[in-house]
Amino acid sequence: MSKFEFAPMPDNQGFFGEYGGQIIPPELKSAMDAINQAYEEIRQTQGFQDELMQLFQDYVGRPSPIYHAKRLSDKLGGAQIYLKREDLNHTGAHKINHCLGEALLAKYMNKKKVIAETGAGQHGVALATACALVGIPCEIHMGQVDIEKEHPNVTKMKILGCKLVPVTQGTATLKDAVDSAFVEYLKNPKDYLYAIGSVVGPHPFPKMVRDFQSIIGREAREQFQQKFNKLPDIITACVGGGSNAIGLFTAFLDDSEVKIVGVEPAGKGLDTTEHSATLTLGTPGAIHGFKCYLLQDEAGEPLPVHSIASGLDYPGVGPQHCYLKDIERAEYDSVTDEECLDAFMTLSRVEGIIPALESAHAVAWAMREAAKLPKELQILVNLSGRGDKDADYVADKLGL
CATH class of the missing domain: 3.40.50.1100 (Rossmann fold)
Incomplete structure (x- = not known):
């Protein structure tokens, strides 16, 4: 129960x-x-x-596989990182x-x-x-x-x-x-x-x-049980509006042994005004026809926000995430632009997988946490999209 x-x-x-x-x-x-x-x-x-x-099945190419990022896990020396490969879908994302x-x-x-x-x-x-x-x-x-x-x-x-x-x-x-x-x-x-x-x-x-995105979690839950006869210890995904995350989280909500973590953009730092960490620093408000945690000014107007990932650059967040935060079923953490870029390059060069900058936020969190955790623990990351769209931007930014 x-x-x-x-x-x-x-x-x-x-x-x-x-x-x-x-x-x-x-x-x-x-x-x-x-x-x-x-x-x-x-x-x-x-x-x-x-x-x-x-x-x-025939158009998108589902089910998307679960991949053990073994070289990345070995490099970090802690918990094992697995990727739900939504980046392999037709059009390159969830x-x-x-x-x-x-x-x-x-x-x-x-x-x-x-x-x-x-x-x-x-x-x-x-x-x-x-x-x-x-x-x-x-x-x-x-x-x-x-x-x-x-x-x-x-x-x-x-x-x-x-x-x-x-x-x-x-x-x-x-x-x-x-x-x-x-x-x-x-x-x-x-x-x-x-x-x-x-x-x-x-x-x-x-x-x-x-409901449409919940296919991600249903597949992942079944795949993990087939592979390991158990569920992952931790599941994580990036959160802007929150569709890829809720798609993964939904199938695991009743599994109290599974820790659920959403990862927001800390941008240039939570101590600056240039971030999109809505659940971390926002307060209840209204935007675009619904109530949620919101980064807002004293008049209730949405604040300008920032993330290196365009898909996370939003001052509000999905209402179900707000509820899951309040009842403490899910935790919400954040990573900076710098951490995101490091994860983007590390995953690319260690595993040969170029992630979307959005997804790289979740990878960055998993990298940060895996290094602190025992090797027998398993972290499942929703790799929500591939980084083709970001490659030129990152190359320019890093002078590659």
């Missing part, structure tokens, strides 16, 4: 404890409720489940898992356009891919800073046929891309679907994206 007792996640109003919900205008509530109703209808049908699982689900939902609802935001471009590429597959026009909003930083993904999105909208207001990064995409969506919520790229936003998106 688990020592953890969970409230509904979410309840019928979309709340995880006190977080989540629908903090939106009345005219948008009916659109969100229609999405929730359609999702609940479609997810019960065998046809939808079969189509999604077939695509996961994002394709929920994008396929959202694109199929848009098709089911007869939507005429799918709109989304993207930070690092992984969600944008995955959604453009899924929309090309089902034949629905796609529009992606992306901050100008991220467009310049993540050029390979920008090129892929254009090749895949999506309309790319550069966002120059504010800090021209992820939060501003979300703002811009919401404005476009509000022009015609009846005919458009806003395919949110993480477990954030108004209900039902935190639930829906989690």
